[in-house]
Amino acid sequence: MTERDGADRCPGVLRPFIADDGAIIRVRVPGGRMSVATLAALSAVAAEFGAPLLQLTSRGNIQLRALPDPLPSTLVDKIAALGLLPSPTHERVRNILAAPLAPHLAPLVAELDAALVAAPDLSALPGRFLWAISDATGAVLTQPWDVAYQDLGDDHGRVLVGGYALDVSRADAVPTLLERARLFLAHRGGERAWNVRDLPADSPVFAGMTPYAVSAAPPLRPGPVGADLVVGVPLGMLRTAQVAALASASDEVVVTPWRSVVVPGGAYLAPMLRGLGLAVDPDSPWARVSACVGAPFCRRTTTRTLDLATAATKSLAGPGPLVHVVGCDRRCGEPSTEHVSVVEPSSVDQVLAAAGVSA
Ligand code: SF4
Structure with a gap:
Protein backbone atom coordinates (compact mmCIF):
# COMPACT_ATOMS: atom_id res chain seq x y z
CA MET A 1 0.00 0.00 0.00
CA PRO A 86 -27.75 5.58 -13.06
CA SER A 87 -25.48 7.76 -10.94
CA PRO A 88 -22.68 9.94 -12.31
CA THR A 89 -21.32 10.45 -8.78
CA HIS A 90 -21.33 6.78 -7.80
CA GLU A 91 -20.61 4.99 -11.08
CA ARG A 92 -17.15 3.74 -10.06
CA VAL A 93 -18.22 2.47 -6.63
CA ARG A 94 -21.06 0.20 -7.83
CA ASN A 95 -18.78 -2.86 -7.80
CA ILE A 96 -21.14 -5.53 -6.50
CA LEU A 97 -20.56 -9.22 -7.13
CA ALA A 98 -23.31 -11.75 -6.53
CA ALA A 99 -23.56 -15.54 -6.64
CA PRO A 100 -24.29 -16.15 -10.35
CA LEU A 101 -26.52 -19.20 -9.83
CA ALA A 102 -28.68 -17.61 -7.11
CA PRO A 103 -31.43 -15.50 -8.71
CA HIS A 104 -33.16 -15.15 -5.34
CA LEU A 105 -30.37 -12.75 -4.34
CA ALA A 106 -31.22 -10.26 -7.11
CA PRO A 107 -33.57 -8.18 -4.89
CA LEU A 108 -30.84 -7.88 -2.28
CA VAL A 109 -28.35 -6.71 -4.90
CA ALA A 110 -30.86 -4.13 -6.12
CA GLU A 111 -31.46 -2.97 -2.55
CA LEU A 112 -27.73 -2.57 -1.90
CA ASP A 113 -27.17 -0.76 -5.19
CA ALA A 114 -30.04 1.65 -4.52
CA ALA A 115 -28.88 2.37 -0.98
CA LEU A 116 -25.31 2.88 -2.13
CA VAL A 117 -26.28 5.32 -4.86
CA ALA A 118 -28.55 7.20 -2.42
CA ALA A 119 -25.69 7.76 0.06
CA PRO A 120 -23.69 10.87 -0.97
CA ASP A 121 -20.84 10.11 1.44
CA LEU A 122 -20.21 6.67 -0.09
CA SER A 123 -19.30 8.17 -3.46
CA ALA A 124 -15.89 8.69 -1.81
CA LEU A 125 -15.20 4.95 -1.73
CA PRO A 126 -12.25 3.83 -3.87
CA GLY A 127 -13.10 2.39 -7.28
CA ARG A 128 -11.45 -0.84 -6.10
CA PHE A 129 -13.73 -1.34 -3.12
CA LEU A 130 -15.64 -4.56 -3.78
CA TRP A 131 -19.00 -5.67 -2.38
CA ALA A 132 -20.15 -9.29 -2.54
CA ILE A 133 -23.51 -10.95 -2.02
CA SER A 134 -23.12 -14.69 -1.63
CA ASP A 135 -25.32 -17.65 -0.89
CA ALA A 136 -24.74 -20.46 1.59
CA THR A 137 -22.30 -22.16 -0.81
CA GLY A 138 -19.85 -19.24 -0.58
CA ALA A 139 -20.07 -18.44 -4.30
CA VAL A 140 -17.94 -15.42 -5.37
CA LEU A 141 -16.22 -15.32 -1.98
CA THR A 142 -13.05 -16.44 -3.77
CA GLN A 143 -12.85 -12.87 -5.07
CA PRO A 144 -11.06 -10.03 -3.24
CA TRP A 145 -14.22 -8.55 -1.66
CA ASP A 146 -14.08 -5.91 1.05
CA VAL A 147 -17.50 -6.32 2.62
CA ALA A 148 -19.84 -9.21 1.94
CA TYR A 149 -23.17 -10.64 2.97
CA GLN A 150 -23.64 -14.40 2.96
CA ASP A 151 -27.30 -15.33 2.81
CA LEU A 152 -28.04 -18.42 4.89
CA GLY A 153 -31.78 -18.65 4.26
CA ASP A 154 -34.65 -18.13 6.69
CA ASP A 155 -34.16 -14.36 6.52
CA HIS A 156 -30.77 -14.34 8.11
CA GLY A 157 -27.12 -14.43 7.19
CA ARG A 158 -23.74 -13.01 8.10
CA VAL A 159 -21.93 -9.83 7.19
CA LEU A 160 -18.27 -10.48 6.45
CA VAL A 161 -15.46 -7.94 6.69
CA GLY A 162 -11.92 -9.22 6.32
CA GLY A 163 -11.55 -12.23 8.60
CA TYR A 164 -14.53 -11.29 10.76
CA ALA A 165 -18.27 -11.97 10.72
CA LEU A 166 -21.43 -10.61 12.28
CA ASP A 167 -24.76 -12.46 12.26
CA VAL A 168 -27.59 -10.24 11.02
CA SER A 169 -31.14 -10.58 9.84
CA ARG A 170 -31.84 -10.22 6.12
CA ALA A 171 -33.51 -6.87 6.84
CA ASP A 172 -30.33 -5.56 8.49
CA ALA A 173 -27.97 -6.80 5.78
CA VAL A 174 -27.77 -3.66 3.64
CA PRO A 175 -27.67 -1.14 6.52
CA THR A 176 -24.88 -3.16 8.14
CA LEU A 177 -22.88 -3.38 4.91
CA LEU A 178 -23.15 0.38 4.45
CA GLU A 179 -22.20 0.99 8.07
CA ARG A 180 -19.00 -1.04 7.64
CA ALA A 181 -18.16 0.82 4.42
CA ARG A 182 -18.55 4.10 6.31
CA LEU A 183 -16.21 2.81 9.02
CA PHE A 184 -13.71 2.00 6.28
CA LEU A 185 -13.91 5.55 4.95
CA ALA A 186 -13.59 7.01 8.44
CA HIS A 187 -10.57 4.95 9.42
CA ARG A 188 -8.65 4.22 6.23
CA GLY A 189 -6.17 6.97 6.93
CA GLY A 190 -5.88 8.44 3.45
CA GLU A 191 -6.41 7.84 -0.24
CA ARG A 192 -3.72 5.20 -0.52
CA ALA A 193 -5.85 2.65 1.34
CA TRP A 194 -8.15 1.18 -1.30
CA ASN A 195 -9.33 -1.96 0.45
CA VAL A 196 -10.18 -3.37 3.87
CA ARG A 197 -7.11 -5.61 3.62
CA ASP A 198 -4.97 -2.46 3.70
CA LEU A 199 -6.14 -1.75 7.27
CA PRO A 200 -4.52 -2.98 10.49
CA ALA A 201 -6.08 -5.94 12.29
CA ASP A 202 -7.27 -3.68 15.14
CA SER A 203 -9.08 -1.25 12.83
CA PRO A 204 -12.49 -0.05 14.12
CA VAL A 205 -13.94 -1.39 10.87
CA PHE A 206 -13.96 -4.82 12.57
CA ALA A 207 -15.42 -3.60 15.88
CA GLY A 208 -17.96 -5.94 17.45
CA MET A 209 -17.31 -8.71 14.94
CA THR A 210 -16.15 -12.27 15.56
CA PRO A 211 -13.13 -13.88 13.87
CA TYR A 212 -14.41 -16.11 11.09
CA ALA A 213 -12.74 -18.30 8.45
CA VAL A 214 -14.66 -17.88 5.21
CA SER A 215 -15.37 -21.00 3.16
CA ALA A 216 -15.59 -20.06 -0.51
CA ALA A 217 -16.98 -22.15 -3.36
CA PRO A 218 -14.55 -22.58 -6.28
CA PRO A 219 -15.12 -20.51 -9.44
CA LEU A 220 -17.65 -21.88 -11.90
CA ARG A 221 -16.12 -23.83 -14.75
CA PRO A 222 -17.62 -23.74 -18.25
CA GLY A 223 -20.38 -26.26 -18.89
CA PRO A 224 -23.93 -27.12 -17.88
CA VAL A 225 -25.04 -26.73 -14.26
CA GLY A 226 -28.44 -28.38 -14.20
CA ALA A 227 -30.50 -26.54 -16.80
CA ASP A 228 -28.17 -23.50 -16.75
CA LEU A 229 -25.03 -23.06 -18.83
CA VAL A 230 -21.75 -21.47 -17.78
CA VAL A 231 -20.19 -20.02 -20.92
CA GLY A 232 -16.48 -19.25 -20.78
CA VAL A 233 -15.46 -16.25 -22.87
CA PRO A 234 -11.99 -16.77 -24.39
CA LEU A 278 -17.19 -19.97 -26.71
CA ALA A 279 -16.12 -22.41 -23.99
CA VAL A 280 -18.94 -24.68 -22.84
CA ASP A 281 -16.98 -27.70 -21.58
CA PRO A 282 -15.09 -27.99 -18.27
CA ASP A 283 -12.02 -29.30 -20.10
CA SER A 284 -11.95 -26.49 -22.65
CA PRO A 285 -8.42 -25.10 -23.02
CA TRP A 286 -9.93 -21.62 -22.62
CA ALA A 287 -10.77 -22.54 -19.04
CA ARG A 288 -7.04 -22.91 -18.38
CA VAL A 289 -5.62 -19.68 -19.74
CA SER A 290 -6.16 -15.96 -19.23
CA ALA A 291 -4.07 -12.93 -20.14
CA CYS A 292 -3.71 -9.20 -19.72
CA VAL A 293 -4.15 -7.25 -22.96
CA GLY A 294 -0.39 -6.73 -23.43
CA ALA A 295 1.10 -5.37 -26.67
CA PRO A 296 0.12 -3.62 -28.85
CA PHE A 297 -2.61 -2.27 -26.59
CA CYS A 298 -0.58 -1.51 -23.45
CA ARG A 299 2.55 0.64 -23.63
CA ARG A 300 4.16 -1.12 -20.67
CA THR A 301 5.17 -4.15 -22.69
CA THR A 302 6.18 -5.47 -26.08
CA THR A 303 4.85 -8.96 -25.25
CA ARG A 304 1.80 -9.98 -27.29
CA THR A 305 0.11 -11.75 -24.41
CA LEU A 306 -3.21 -12.43 -26.16
CA ASP A 307 -1.45 -14.06 -29.13
CA LEU A 308 0.70 -16.24 -26.89
CA ALA A 309 -2.25 -17.32 -24.75
CA THR A 310 -4.28 -18.12 -27.87
CA ALA A 311 -1.44 -20.19 -29.31
CA ALA A 312 -1.09 -22.06 -26.01
CA THR A 313 -4.70 -23.27 -26.11
CA LYS A 314 -3.77 -25.73 -28.88
CA SER A 315 -1.92 -27.76 -26.22
CA LEU A 316 -3.96 -27.05 -23.09
CA ALA A 317 -7.02 -29.30 -23.27
CA GLY A 318 -7.83 -31.22 -20.10
CA PRO A 319 -7.18 -30.62 -16.43
CA GLY A 320 -4.20 -28.67 -15.12
CA PRO A 321 -3.23 -25.39 -13.50
CA LEU A 322 -4.68 -22.10 -14.69
CA VAL A 323 -2.06 -19.97 -16.42
CA HIS A 324 -2.24 -16.17 -16.55
CA VAL A 325 -0.04 -14.53 -19.20
CA VAL A 326 1.07 -10.95 -18.43
CA GLY A 327 3.32 -8.42 -20.11
CA CYS A 328 4.81 -6.94 -16.95
CA ASP A 329 4.93 -7.35 -13.22
CA ARG A 330 1.75 -5.36 -12.68
CA ARG A 331 -0.03 -8.65 -13.48
CA CYS A 332 -3.31 -7.01 -14.48
CA GLY A 333 -6.37 -9.24 -14.36
CA GLU A 334 -4.64 -11.87 -12.28
CA PRO A 335 -7.15 -14.48 -11.04
CA SER A 336 -7.77 -14.44 -7.30
CA THR A 337 -7.81 -18.24 -7.20
CA GLU A 338 -4.93 -20.67 -7.59
CA HIS A 339 -2.99 -20.10 -10.80
CA VAL A 340 0.47 -19.70 -12.30
CA SER A 341 1.43 -16.31 -13.72
CA VAL A 342 3.94 -16.19 -16.53
CA VAL A 343 5.46 -12.74 -16.85
CA GLU A 344 6.72 -11.41 -20.20
CA PRO A 345 7.11 -14.79 -21.90
CA SER A 346 9.04 -14.67 -25.14
CA SER A 347 7.50 -17.81 -26.62
CA VAL A 348 4.48 -20.06 -26.38
CA ASP A 349 6.77 -22.80 -25.05
CA GLN A 350 7.33 -20.67 -21.95
CA VAL A 351 3.59 -20.42 -21.42
CA LEU A 352 3.20 -24.17 -21.85
CA ALA A 353 6.07 -24.87 -19.48
CA ALA A 354 4.33 -22.77 -16.82
CA ALA A 355 1.24 -24.91 -17.43
CA GLY A 356 3.26 -28.08 -16.95
CA VAL A 357 3.06 -29.04 -20.63
CA SER A 358 6.23 -29.89 -22.47
CA ALA A 359 6.37 -28.51 -26.01
S1 SF4 B 1 0.15 -6.50 -16.80
FE1 SF4 B 1 1.51 -4.87 -17.57
S2 SF4 B 1 1.54 -5.22 -19.77
FE2 SF4 B 1 -0.26 -6.30 -18.98
S3 SF4 B 1 -1.95 -4.83 -19.21
FE3 SF4 B 1 -1.11 -4.65 -17.11
S4 SF4 B 1 0.36 -2.95 -17.27
FE4 SF4 B 1 -0.04 -3.66 -19.35
Whole structure:
Protein backbone atom coordinates (compact mmCIF):
# COMPACT_ATOMS: atom_id res chain seq x y z
CA MET A 1 0.00 0.00 0.00
CA THR A 2 2.75 2.44 0.85
CA GLU A 3 4.05 2.31 -2.73
CA ARG A 4 0.83 3.80 -4.02
CA ASP A 5 0.93 7.48 -4.85
CA GLY A 6 -2.72 8.30 -4.16
CA ALA A 7 -6.27 7.46 -5.12
CA ASP A 8 -7.05 4.54 -7.43
CA ARG A 9 -7.45 5.29 -11.13
CA CYS A 10 -10.08 2.70 -12.06
CA PRO A 11 -11.88 3.80 -15.21
CA GLY A 12 -15.59 4.49 -15.46
CA VAL A 13 -17.88 5.68 -18.22
CA LEU A 14 -17.20 9.29 -17.26
CA ARG A 15 -13.53 8.72 -16.51
CA PRO A 16 -11.90 6.83 -19.38
CA PHE A 17 -8.43 5.34 -19.23
CA ILE A 18 -6.28 6.03 -22.27
CA ALA A 19 -4.50 2.93 -23.62
CA ASP A 20 -2.44 2.60 -26.78
CA ASP A 21 -5.51 1.47 -28.75
CA GLY A 22 -7.63 4.39 -27.55
CA ALA A 23 -9.90 5.20 -24.63
CA ILE A 24 -11.26 2.46 -22.36
CA ILE A 25 -14.45 2.84 -20.37
CA ARG A 26 -15.71 0.45 -17.72
CA VAL A 27 -19.42 -0.23 -17.19
CA ARG A 28 -20.62 -1.55 -13.85
CA VAL A 29 -23.28 -4.26 -13.76
CA PRO A 30 -24.13 -4.79 -10.07
CA GLY A 31 -24.70 -8.50 -9.46
CA GLY A 32 -23.85 -9.23 -13.11
CA ARG A 33 -27.45 -10.03 -14.02
CA MET A 34 -28.64 -8.16 -17.13
CA SER A 35 -31.01 -8.53 -20.02
CA VAL A 36 -29.43 -9.84 -23.20
CA ALA A 37 -31.14 -6.99 -25.05
CA THR A 38 -29.10 -4.54 -22.97
CA LEU A 39 -25.94 -6.57 -23.53
CA ALA A 40 -26.60 -6.56 -27.28
CA ALA A 41 -27.22 -2.81 -27.27
CA LEU A 42 -23.98 -2.24 -25.38
CA SER A 43 -22.17 -4.45 -27.88
CA ALA A 44 -23.59 -2.31 -30.68
CA VAL A 45 -22.28 0.83 -28.97
CA ALA A 46 -18.84 -0.79 -28.70
CA ALA A 47 -18.84 -1.68 -32.40
CA GLU A 48 -20.07 1.76 -33.43
CA PHE A 49 -17.40 3.71 -31.55
CA GLY A 50 -14.47 1.33 -31.00
CA ALA A 51 -13.42 -2.32 -30.92
CA PRO A 52 -16.30 -4.70 -31.77
CA LEU A 53 -16.13 -6.58 -28.49
CA LEU A 54 -17.04 -6.42 -24.82
CA GLN A 55 -14.17 -7.13 -22.46
CA LEU A 56 -15.17 -8.92 -19.25
CA THR A 57 -13.05 -8.03 -16.23
CA SER A 58 -12.06 -10.03 -13.15
CA ARG A 59 -14.43 -7.89 -11.08
CA GLY A 60 -17.48 -8.72 -13.18
CA ASN A 61 -17.47 -5.41 -15.06
CA ILE A 62 -17.61 -4.80 -18.81
CA GLN A 63 -15.09 -2.68 -20.71
CA LEU A 64 -15.39 -1.01 -24.10
CA ARG A 65 -12.06 -0.18 -25.71
CA ALA A 66 -10.37 1.50 -28.68
CA LEU A 67 -12.76 4.42 -28.24
CA PRO A 68 -12.10 7.99 -29.40
CA ASP A 69 -10.33 10.39 -27.04
CA PRO A 70 -12.06 12.58 -26.04
CA LEU A 71 -15.19 10.45 -25.74
CA PRO A 72 -18.08 11.61 -27.91
CA SER A 73 -20.95 12.78 -25.71
CA THR A 74 -23.30 10.66 -27.85
CA LEU A 75 -21.49 7.53 -26.66
CA VAL A 76 -22.03 8.43 -23.00
CA ASP A 77 -25.65 9.34 -23.75
CA LYS A 78 -26.25 5.93 -25.35
CA ILE A 79 -24.86 4.08 -22.35
CA ALA A 80 -26.94 6.21 -19.99
CA ALA A 81 -30.04 5.50 -22.10
CA LEU A 82 -29.45 1.78 -21.51
CA GLY A 83 -29.76 2.38 -17.77
CA LEU A 84 -26.08 1.56 -17.22
CA LEU A 85 -25.15 4.94 -15.75
CA PRO A 86 -27.75 5.58 -13.06
CA SER A 87 -25.48 7.76 -10.94
CA PRO A 88 -22.68 9.94 -12.31
CA THR A 89 -21.32 10.45 -8.78
CA HIS A 90 -21.33 6.78 -7.80
CA GLU A 91 -20.61 4.99 -11.08
CA ARG A 92 -17.15 3.74 -10.06
CA VAL A 93 -18.22 2.47 -6.63
CA ARG A 94 -21.06 0.20 -7.83
CA ASN A 95 -18.78 -2.86 -7.80
CA ILE A 96 -21.14 -5.53 -6.50
CA LEU A 97 -20.56 -9.22 -7.13
CA ALA A 98 -23.31 -11.75 -6.53
CA ALA A 99 -23.56 -15.54 -6.64
CA PRO A 100 -24.29 -16.15 -10.35
CA LEU A 101 -26.52 -19.20 -9.83
CA ALA A 102 -28.68 -17.61 -7.11
CA PRO A 103 -31.43 -15.50 -8.71
CA HIS A 104 -33.16 -15.15 -5.34
CA LEU A 105 -30.37 -12.75 -4.34
CA ALA A 106 -31.22 -10.26 -7.11
CA PRO A 107 -33.57 -8.18 -4.89
CA LEU A 108 -30.84 -7.88 -2.28
CA VAL A 109 -28.35 -6.71 -4.90
CA ALA A 110 -30.86 -4.13 -6.12
CA GLU A 111 -31.46 -2.97 -2.55
CA LEU A 112 -27.73 -2.57 -1.90
CA ASP A 113 -27.17 -0.76 -5.19
CA ALA A 114 -30.04 1.65 -4.52
CA ALA A 115 -28.88 2.37 -0.98
CA LEU A 116 -25.31 2.88 -2.13
CA VAL A 117 -26.28 5.32 -4.86
CA ALA A 118 -28.55 7.20 -2.42
CA ALA A 119 -25.69 7.76 0.06
CA PRO A 120 -23.69 10.87 -0.97
CA ASP A 121 -20.84 10.11 1.44
CA LEU A 122 -20.21 6.67 -0.09
CA SER A 123 -19.30 8.17 -3.46
CA ALA A 124 -15.89 8.69 -1.81
CA LEU A 125 -15.20 4.95 -1.73
CA PRO A 126 -12.25 3.83 -3.87
CA GLY A 127 -13.10 2.39 -7.28
CA ARG A 128 -11.45 -0.84 -6.10
CA PHE A 129 -13.73 -1.34 -3.12
CA LEU A 130 -15.64 -4.56 -3.78
CA TRP A 131 -19.00 -5.67 -2.38
CA ALA A 132 -20.15 -9.29 -2.54
CA ILE A 133 -23.51 -10.95 -2.02
CA SER A 134 -23.12 -14.69 -1.63
CA ASP A 135 -25.32 -17.65 -0.89
CA ALA A 136 -24.74 -20.46 1.59
CA THR A 137 -22.30 -22.16 -0.81
CA GLY A 138 -19.85 -19.24 -0.58
CA ALA A 139 -20.07 -18.44 -4.30
CA VAL A 140 -17.94 -15.42 -5.37
CA LEU A 141 -16.22 -15.32 -1.98
CA THR A 142 -13.05 -16.44 -3.77
CA GLN A 143 -12.85 -12.87 -5.07
CA PRO A 144 -11.06 -10.03 -3.24
CA TRP A 145 -14.22 -8.55 -1.66
CA ASP A 146 -14.08 -5.91 1.05
CA VAL A 147 -17.50 -6.32 2.62
CA ALA A 148 -19.84 -9.21 1.94
CA TYR A 149 -23.17 -10.64 2.97
CA GLN A 150 -23.64 -14.40 2.96
CA ASP A 151 -27.30 -15.33 2.81
CA LEU A 152 -28.04 -18.42 4.89
CA GLY A 153 -31.78 -18.65 4.26
CA ASP A 154 -34.65 -18.13 6.69
CA ASP A 155 -34.16 -14.36 6.52
CA HIS A 156 -30.77 -14.34 8.11
CA GLY A 157 -27.12 -14.43 7.19
CA ARG A 158 -23.74 -13.01 8.10
CA VAL A 159 -21.93 -9.83 7.19
CA LEU A 160 -18.27 -10.48 6.45
CA VAL A 161 -15.46 -7.94 6.69
CA GLY A 162 -11.92 -9.22 6.32
CA GLY A 163 -11.55 -12.23 8.60
CA TYR A 164 -14.53 -11.29 10.76
CA ALA A 165 -18.27 -11.97 10.72
CA LEU A 166 -21.43 -10.61 12.28
CA ASP A 167 -24.76 -12.46 12.26
CA VAL A 168 -27.59 -10.24 11.02
CA SER A 169 -31.14 -10.58 9.84
CA ARG A 170 -31.84 -10.22 6.12
CA ALA A 171 -33.51 -6.87 6.84
CA ASP A 172 -30.33 -5.56 8.49
CA ALA A 173 -27.97 -6.80 5.78
CA VAL A 174 -27.77 -3.66 3.64
CA PRO A 175 -27.67 -1.14 6.52
CA THR A 176 -24.88 -3.16 8.14
CA LEU A 177 -22.88 -3.38 4.91
CA LEU A 178 -23.15 0.38 4.45
CA GLU A 179 -22.20 0.99 8.07
CA ARG A 180 -19.00 -1.04 7.64
CA ALA A 181 -18.16 0.82 4.42
CA ARG A 182 -18.55 4.10 6.31
CA LEU A 183 -16.21 2.81 9.02
CA PHE A 184 -13.71 2.00 6.28
CA LEU A 185 -13.91 5.55 4.95
CA ALA A 186 -13.59 7.01 8.44
CA HIS A 187 -10.57 4.95 9.42
CA ARG A 188 -8.65 4.22 6.23
CA GLY A 189 -6.17 6.97 6.93
CA GLY A 190 -5.88 8.44 3.45
CA GLU A 191 -6.41 7.84 -0.24
CA ARG A 192 -3.72 5.20 -0.52
CA ALA A 193 -5.85 2.65 1.34
CA TRP A 194 -8.15 1.18 -1.30
CA ASN A 195 -9.33 -1.96 0.45
CA VAL A 196 -10.18 -3.37 3.87
CA ARG A 197 -7.11 -5.61 3.62
CA ASP A 198 -4.97 -2.46 3.70
CA LEU A 199 -6.14 -1.75 7.27
CA PRO A 200 -4.52 -2.98 10.49
CA ALA A 201 -6.08 -5.94 12.29
CA ASP A 202 -7.27 -3.68 15.14
CA SER A 203 -9.08 -1.25 12.83
CA PRO A 204 -12.49 -0.05 14.12
CA VAL A 205 -13.94 -1.39 10.87
CA PHE A 206 -13.96 -4.82 12.57
CA ALA A 207 -15.42 -3.60 15.88
CA GLY A 208 -17.96 -5.94 17.45
CA MET A 209 -17.31 -8.71 14.94
CA THR A 210 -16.15 -12.27 15.56
CA PRO A 211 -13.13 -13.88 13.87
CA TYR A 212 -14.41 -16.11 11.09
CA ALA A 213 -12.74 -18.30 8.45
CA VAL A 214 -14.66 -17.88 5.21
CA SER A 215 -15.37 -21.00 3.16
CA ALA A 216 -15.59 -20.06 -0.51
CA ALA A 217 -16.98 -22.15 -3.36
CA PRO A 218 -14.55 -22.58 -6.28
CA PRO A 219 -15.12 -20.51 -9.44
CA LEU A 220 -17.65 -21.88 -11.90
CA ARG A 221 -16.12 -23.83 -14.75
CA PRO A 222 -17.62 -23.74 -18.25
CA GLY A 223 -20.38 -26.26 -18.89
CA PRO A 224 -23.93 -27.12 -17.88
CA VAL A 225 -25.04 -26.73 -14.26
CA GLY A 226 -28.44 -28.38 -14.20
CA ALA A 227 -30.50 -26.54 -16.80
CA ASP A 228 -28.17 -23.50 -16.75
CA LEU A 229 -25.03 -23.06 -18.83
CA VAL A 230 -21.75 -21.47 -17.78
CA VAL A 231 -20.19 -20.02 -20.92
CA GLY A 232 -16.48 -19.25 -20.78
CA VAL A 233 -15.46 -16.25 -22.87
CA PRO A 234 -11.99 -16.77 -24.39
CA LEU A 235 -9.62 -14.21 -22.88
CA GLY A 236 -12.67 -12.30 -21.67
CA MET A 237 -13.35 -10.86 -25.15
CA LEU A 238 -17.03 -11.28 -26.03
CA ARG A 239 -17.44 -10.71 -29.76
CA THR A 240 -20.36 -9.07 -31.52
CA ALA A 241 -21.46 -12.30 -33.25
CA GLN A 242 -21.36 -14.17 -29.94
CA VAL A 243 -23.55 -11.56 -28.27
CA ALA A 244 -25.95 -11.75 -31.21
CA ALA A 245 -26.20 -15.52 -30.77
CA LEU A 246 -26.92 -15.13 -27.06
CA ALA A 247 -29.54 -12.51 -27.87
CA SER A 248 -31.28 -14.85 -30.29
CA ALA A 249 -31.58 -17.59 -27.68
CA SER A 250 -31.96 -16.09 -24.22
CA ASP A 251 -33.52 -13.18 -22.35
CA GLU A 252 -30.96 -12.84 -19.58
CA VAL A 253 -27.32 -13.52 -18.79
CA VAL A 254 -25.25 -13.20 -15.64
CA VAL A 255 -21.76 -11.80 -16.02
CA THR A 256 -19.38 -13.57 -13.61
CA PRO A 257 -15.99 -12.44 -12.27
CA TRP A 258 -14.39 -15.43 -14.02
CA ARG A 259 -14.64 -14.12 -17.58
CA SER A 260 -17.75 -16.10 -18.25
CA VAL A 261 -21.48 -15.59 -18.42
CA VAL A 262 -24.22 -17.81 -17.08
CA VAL A 263 -27.17 -18.39 -19.38
CA PRO A 264 -30.12 -19.33 -17.15
CA GLY A 265 -31.88 -22.35 -18.63
CA GLY A 266 -29.33 -22.39 -21.46
CA ALA A 267 -27.76 -25.86 -21.13
CA TYR A 268 -29.33 -26.90 -24.42
CA LEU A 269 -27.51 -24.05 -26.20
CA ALA A 270 -24.05 -25.56 -25.64
CA PRO A 271 -23.53 -26.98 -29.17
CA MET A 272 -24.50 -23.71 -30.84
CA LEU A 273 -22.30 -21.58 -28.56
CA ARG A 274 -19.37 -23.98 -28.90
CA GLY A 275 -19.60 -23.48 -32.65
CA LEU A 276 -19.13 -19.74 -32.10
CA GLY A 277 -15.85 -20.24 -30.26
CA LEU A 278 -17.19 -19.97 -26.71
CA ALA A 279 -16.12 -22.41 -23.99
CA VAL A 280 -18.94 -24.68 -22.84
CA ASP A 281 -16.98 -27.70 -21.58
CA PRO A 282 -15.09 -27.99 -18.27
CA ASP A 283 -12.02 -29.30 -20.10
CA SER A 284 -11.95 -26.49 -22.65
CA PRO A 285 -8.42 -25.10 -23.02
CA TRP A 286 -9.93 -21.62 -22.62
CA ALA A 287 -10.77 -22.54 -19.04
CA ARG A 288 -7.04 -22.91 -18.38
CA VAL A 289 -5.62 -19.68 -19.74
CA SER A 290 -6.16 -15.96 -19.23
CA ALA A 291 -4.07 -12.93 -20.14
CA CYS A 292 -3.71 -9.20 -19.72
CA VAL A 293 -4.15 -7.25 -22.96
CA GLY A 294 -0.39 -6.73 -23.43
CA ALA A 295 1.10 -5.37 -26.67
CA PRO A 296 0.12 -3.62 -28.85
CA PHE A 297 -2.61 -2.27 -26.59
CA CYS A 298 -0.58 -1.51 -23.45
CA ARG A 299 2.55 0.64 -23.63
CA ARG A 300 4.16 -1.12 -20.67
CA THR A 301 5.17 -4.15 -22.69
CA THR A 302 6.18 -5.47 -26.08
CA THR A 303 4.85 -8.96 -25.25
CA ARG A 304 1.80 -9.98 -27.29
CA THR A 305 0.11 -11.75 -24.41
CA LEU A 306 -3.21 -12.43 -26.16
CA ASP A 307 -1.45 -14.06 -29.13
CA LEU A 308 0.70 -16.24 -26.89
CA ALA A 309 -2.25 -17.32 -24.75
CA THR A 310 -4.28 -18.12 -27.87
CA ALA A 311 -1.44 -20.19 -29.31
CA ALA A 312 -1.09 -22.06 -26.01
CA THR A 313 -4.70 -23.27 -26.11
CA LYS A 314 -3.77 -25.73 -28.88
CA SER A 315 -1.92 -27.76 -26.22
CA LEU A 316 -3.96 -27.05 -23.09
CA ALA A 317 -7.02 -29.30 -23.27
CA GLY A 318 -7.83 -31.22 -20.10
CA PRO A 319 -7.18 -30.62 -16.43
CA GLY A 320 -4.20 -28.67 -15.12
CA PRO A 321 -3.23 -25.39 -13.50
CA LEU A 322 -4.68 -22.10 -14.69
CA VAL A 323 -2.06 -19.97 -16.42
CA HIS A 324 -2.24 -16.17 -16.55
CA VAL A 325 -0.04 -14.53 -19.20
CA VAL A 326 1.07 -10.95 -18.43
CA GLY A 327 3.32 -8.42 -20.11
CA CYS A 328 4.81 -6.94 -16.95
CA ASP A 329 4.93 -7.35 -13.22
CA ARG A 330 1.75 -5.36 -12.68
CA ARG A 331 -0.03 -8.65 -13.48
CA CYS A 332 -3.31 -7.01 -14.48
CA GLY A 333 -6.37 -9.24 -14.36
CA GLU A 334 -4.64 -11.87 -12.28
CA PRO A 335 -7.15 -14.48 -11.04
CA SER A 336 -7.77 -14.44 -7.30
CA THR A 337 -7.81 -18.24 -7.20
CA GLU A 338 -4.93 -20.67 -7.59
CA HIS A 339 -2.99 -20.10 -10.80
CA VAL A 340 0.47 -19.70 -12.30
CA SER A 341 1.43 -16.31 -13.72
CA VAL A 342 3.94 -16.19 -16.53
CA VAL A 343 5.46 -12.74 -16.85
CA GLU A 344 6.72 -11.41 -20.20
CA PRO A 345 7.11 -14.79 -21.90
CA SER A 346 9.04 -14.67 -25.14
CA SER A 347 7.50 -17.81 -26.62
CA VAL A 348 4.48 -20.06 -26.38
CA ASP A 349 6.77 -22.80 -25.05
CA GLN A 350 7.33 -20.67 -21.95
CA VAL A 351 3.59 -20.42 -21.42
CA LEU A 352 3.20 -24.17 -21.85
CA ALA A 353 6.07 -24.87 -19.48
CA ALA A 354 4.33 -22.77 -16.82
CA ALA A 355 1.24 -24.91 -17.43
CA GLY A 356 3.26 -28.08 -16.95
CA VAL A 357 3.06 -29.04 -20.63
CA SER A 358 6.23 -29.89 -22.47
CA ALA A 359 6.37 -28.51 -26.01
S1 SF4 B 1 0.15 -6.50 -16.80
FE1 SF4 B 1 1.51 -4.87 -17.57
S2 SF4 B 1 1.54 -5.22 -19.77
FE2 SF4 B 1 -0.26 -6.30 -18.98
S3 SF4 B 1 -1.95 -4.83 -19.21
FE3 SF4 B 1 -1.11 -4.65 -17.11
S4 SF4 B 1 0.36 -2.95 -17.27
FE4 SF4 B 1 -0.04 -3.66 -19.35
